[in-house]
Amino acid sequence: MAQYQAVQRSGAEKAATLERALRQRSLRRRARPVESIVRFLLLLCGLVSILSTVGILVTLGENSLLFFSQRSWQQVKYDTVERAVVVNLGQEVSLAAALDAQNSYLSLELDERATLPFSEGQLIELGGERMRVMAASRDGLEVERGVNASQALAHPVDTPVFVHNERTVLLGADLRADDTVIHLSEGAAAAFQIDDLIQADEEVMRVLQVEPVSDMLAVRRGEEGSNPARHSAGLPLFSPSAVTLGEFLTGTRWNPQLGHLGIWPLLNATLMTTFFALLTALPVGLGVAIYLSEYASARVRSLVKPVLELLVGVPTVVFGYFALTWMTPLLQQIIGPQVKQFNTLSAGLVMGIMIVPTIASISEDALGAVPRALREASYALGATRQETIRRAVLPAAVSGIMAAFLLGISRAVGETMIVALAAGAGPNFTFNPLEGAETMTGHIVRISGGDISYNTIDYNSLFAIGLLLFLLTLAFNVVSGAITRRYREAT
Template sequence: MQDANSMESLEGASFEPLRVSDRLARKALRHTKERVIEALLFGAAGVSVLTTVGIVWVLVSESYHFFTVVPIWSFLTDTMWTPLFADAHYGILPLLAGTLTTSLVALVVAIPLGTTIAIYLSEFARPAVREAVKPFLELLGGIPSIVYGYFALIVVIPLLQLLIPGLPGFNMLGAGIVMGIAIIPYVSSLAEDAMRAVPMSMREGSYAMGGTKFQTAVRVVIPAALSGILSAYILGISRAVGETMIVAVAAGMQPNFTMNPMEPAQTISAYIVQVALGDLPHGSIGYQSIFAAGLSLMVMTLLLNVAGHFVRRRYREAY
């Protein structure tokens, strides 16, 4: 009898649907937003990967058509690069020599000056001086490379001709010096950030042992920040190897197989610009040579970055 009354009371009662609490609803909405943001970030990362894969695919596929006509061994060993001549030669060595020579000159300028500036800003400069110098360095890094090219052609090379009589109007020395000036902001800024990341306790320990500021900077801060400093150098090298407009304007467009910086020469990137201006018909073997040259430049940059990665890892483990 009691069970029957209970059933009747249950049948007469009105049930409301279960409702998730406001706290749980907000938590579920937050997780949904996080998943959407994660998907967007993953898509952005995927775009960069797909872009890199697409660039590699274009270079490799177009270079394959080029190498079906020009043997790879001839491409790597021939000392003549004359795609515009009737008797065309496609030896990458002259362009490679010009690229390496201008890059070495630029690094000789950028690495000592950039490192010195980084040491001064990190260890010696007062905060007011540092805050005033940093914007000028960033402004120097934002100047278009074509402006640097004409600066080298109009200002730097004439000054070099006064010091070195007989210097040609187009040469790798002037182009390399201005390239080094253009790279200084990259080297100094990254190197200074690496030095400032060194804990202050390491400096204080050096001072407690009687070390001067210079001794602390050279013997404590630089070894501790060496992996970051090497990263700055590697970025500078990559920037120098891939530079286009400075060498196109100031180094000349003559593919000479020489490592003499006082001679005119042509770099890989400058040749690509020359062909892109329409000197060779689209679809010809000469036009396809720019993809083989671009693939060579990419491989060279990749090898530099891989070597720099191993060097950074070694010094990071050491310190």
């Protein structure tokens, strides 16, 4: 009875409390501003990730555009052929002995006090044949015969030697602000064509007419918003060179200061390190995956997995240290002293170690997704374990392994610290893995790590490289992700 009363009492209190709480609550929709605000705020959080992408795209895109549209002004040069003259003596140089068509050594007779007018790589001309100087000494020149589409010929003694000189174009006479004709140094007018732009100091002019004989140009002054000004004789003239996408993508020299902006030295180094990384990581990673998925007992797995997880957790800069201080000396011991202190092989191999866990874990997922029935069918036909793996399991998992492979490439291409430490500083277009060569990421780190001034061609070039890097990795990631998703859906 007492209990019944208790129930009555609590029931009454419950009813009363709830009635108070529920008073005036109708089924009509109520506005819940807090809910809407929170929902909106959370949406904003999601949008930040888009901002991040937009930021990357705008940053890379905008500055890359600047890079491709930025005009760098180069001194105008023209080629002159003149008799080789020993500078301090005014003595002309000629052959000291007759030269036949085969000999590549050319002997000279020079005064003791003379300064050698030749240098390595120079183009010289004798009696209509052009030669490239390979080595120069006081007694003679080592040359490459018959270059630049000329024939190797025999030359008698005392044949005068001509040199090809690149000369900078200078203003031949003072220029007033209202002159429209400019005089150039001798022979320089050949370097210009109608409609070319010329820069003198701050002023830009456009060539209207070329007079090669008298070395004069008719120009329109004050182009592109610059102001016509006085210029004095001897002022070097500049012509514009803009980076073209074609040059960027096909050029094989990278030196922004000198206007060489071909990505290939950097891209090639990236591809080389990536190649060696995958050469290591793919077989080892796949082997680990096969072992874990097909052979390992639960106990072994519980031992191997942490090893892989530890490898994943090691920061890449530590791998860079490892490559530089362990792998490179090891390679030097094995291969020999031709292994440079910085080389792409060492960086690539260590990068391979770094990527092994990535490839192993994705491949293992793919192997695990192969239905059991397929293995059993293979065993039932009398196949050995290895035959089952090779002929039944691997073909079924090939798309997943492909995804792992692509993701591995993407990680190797984007990897920075290993190559920054071990692959070398300085672009170098070489296929020799024992030499140092700077990768795209390594270049970005080196250039931006120093004190870099904004809006220079060096600075803007970082973004063009970055954009290429971004697009490359994005492509590999997207394809890899698409493959992974497809086989996940299929299983």
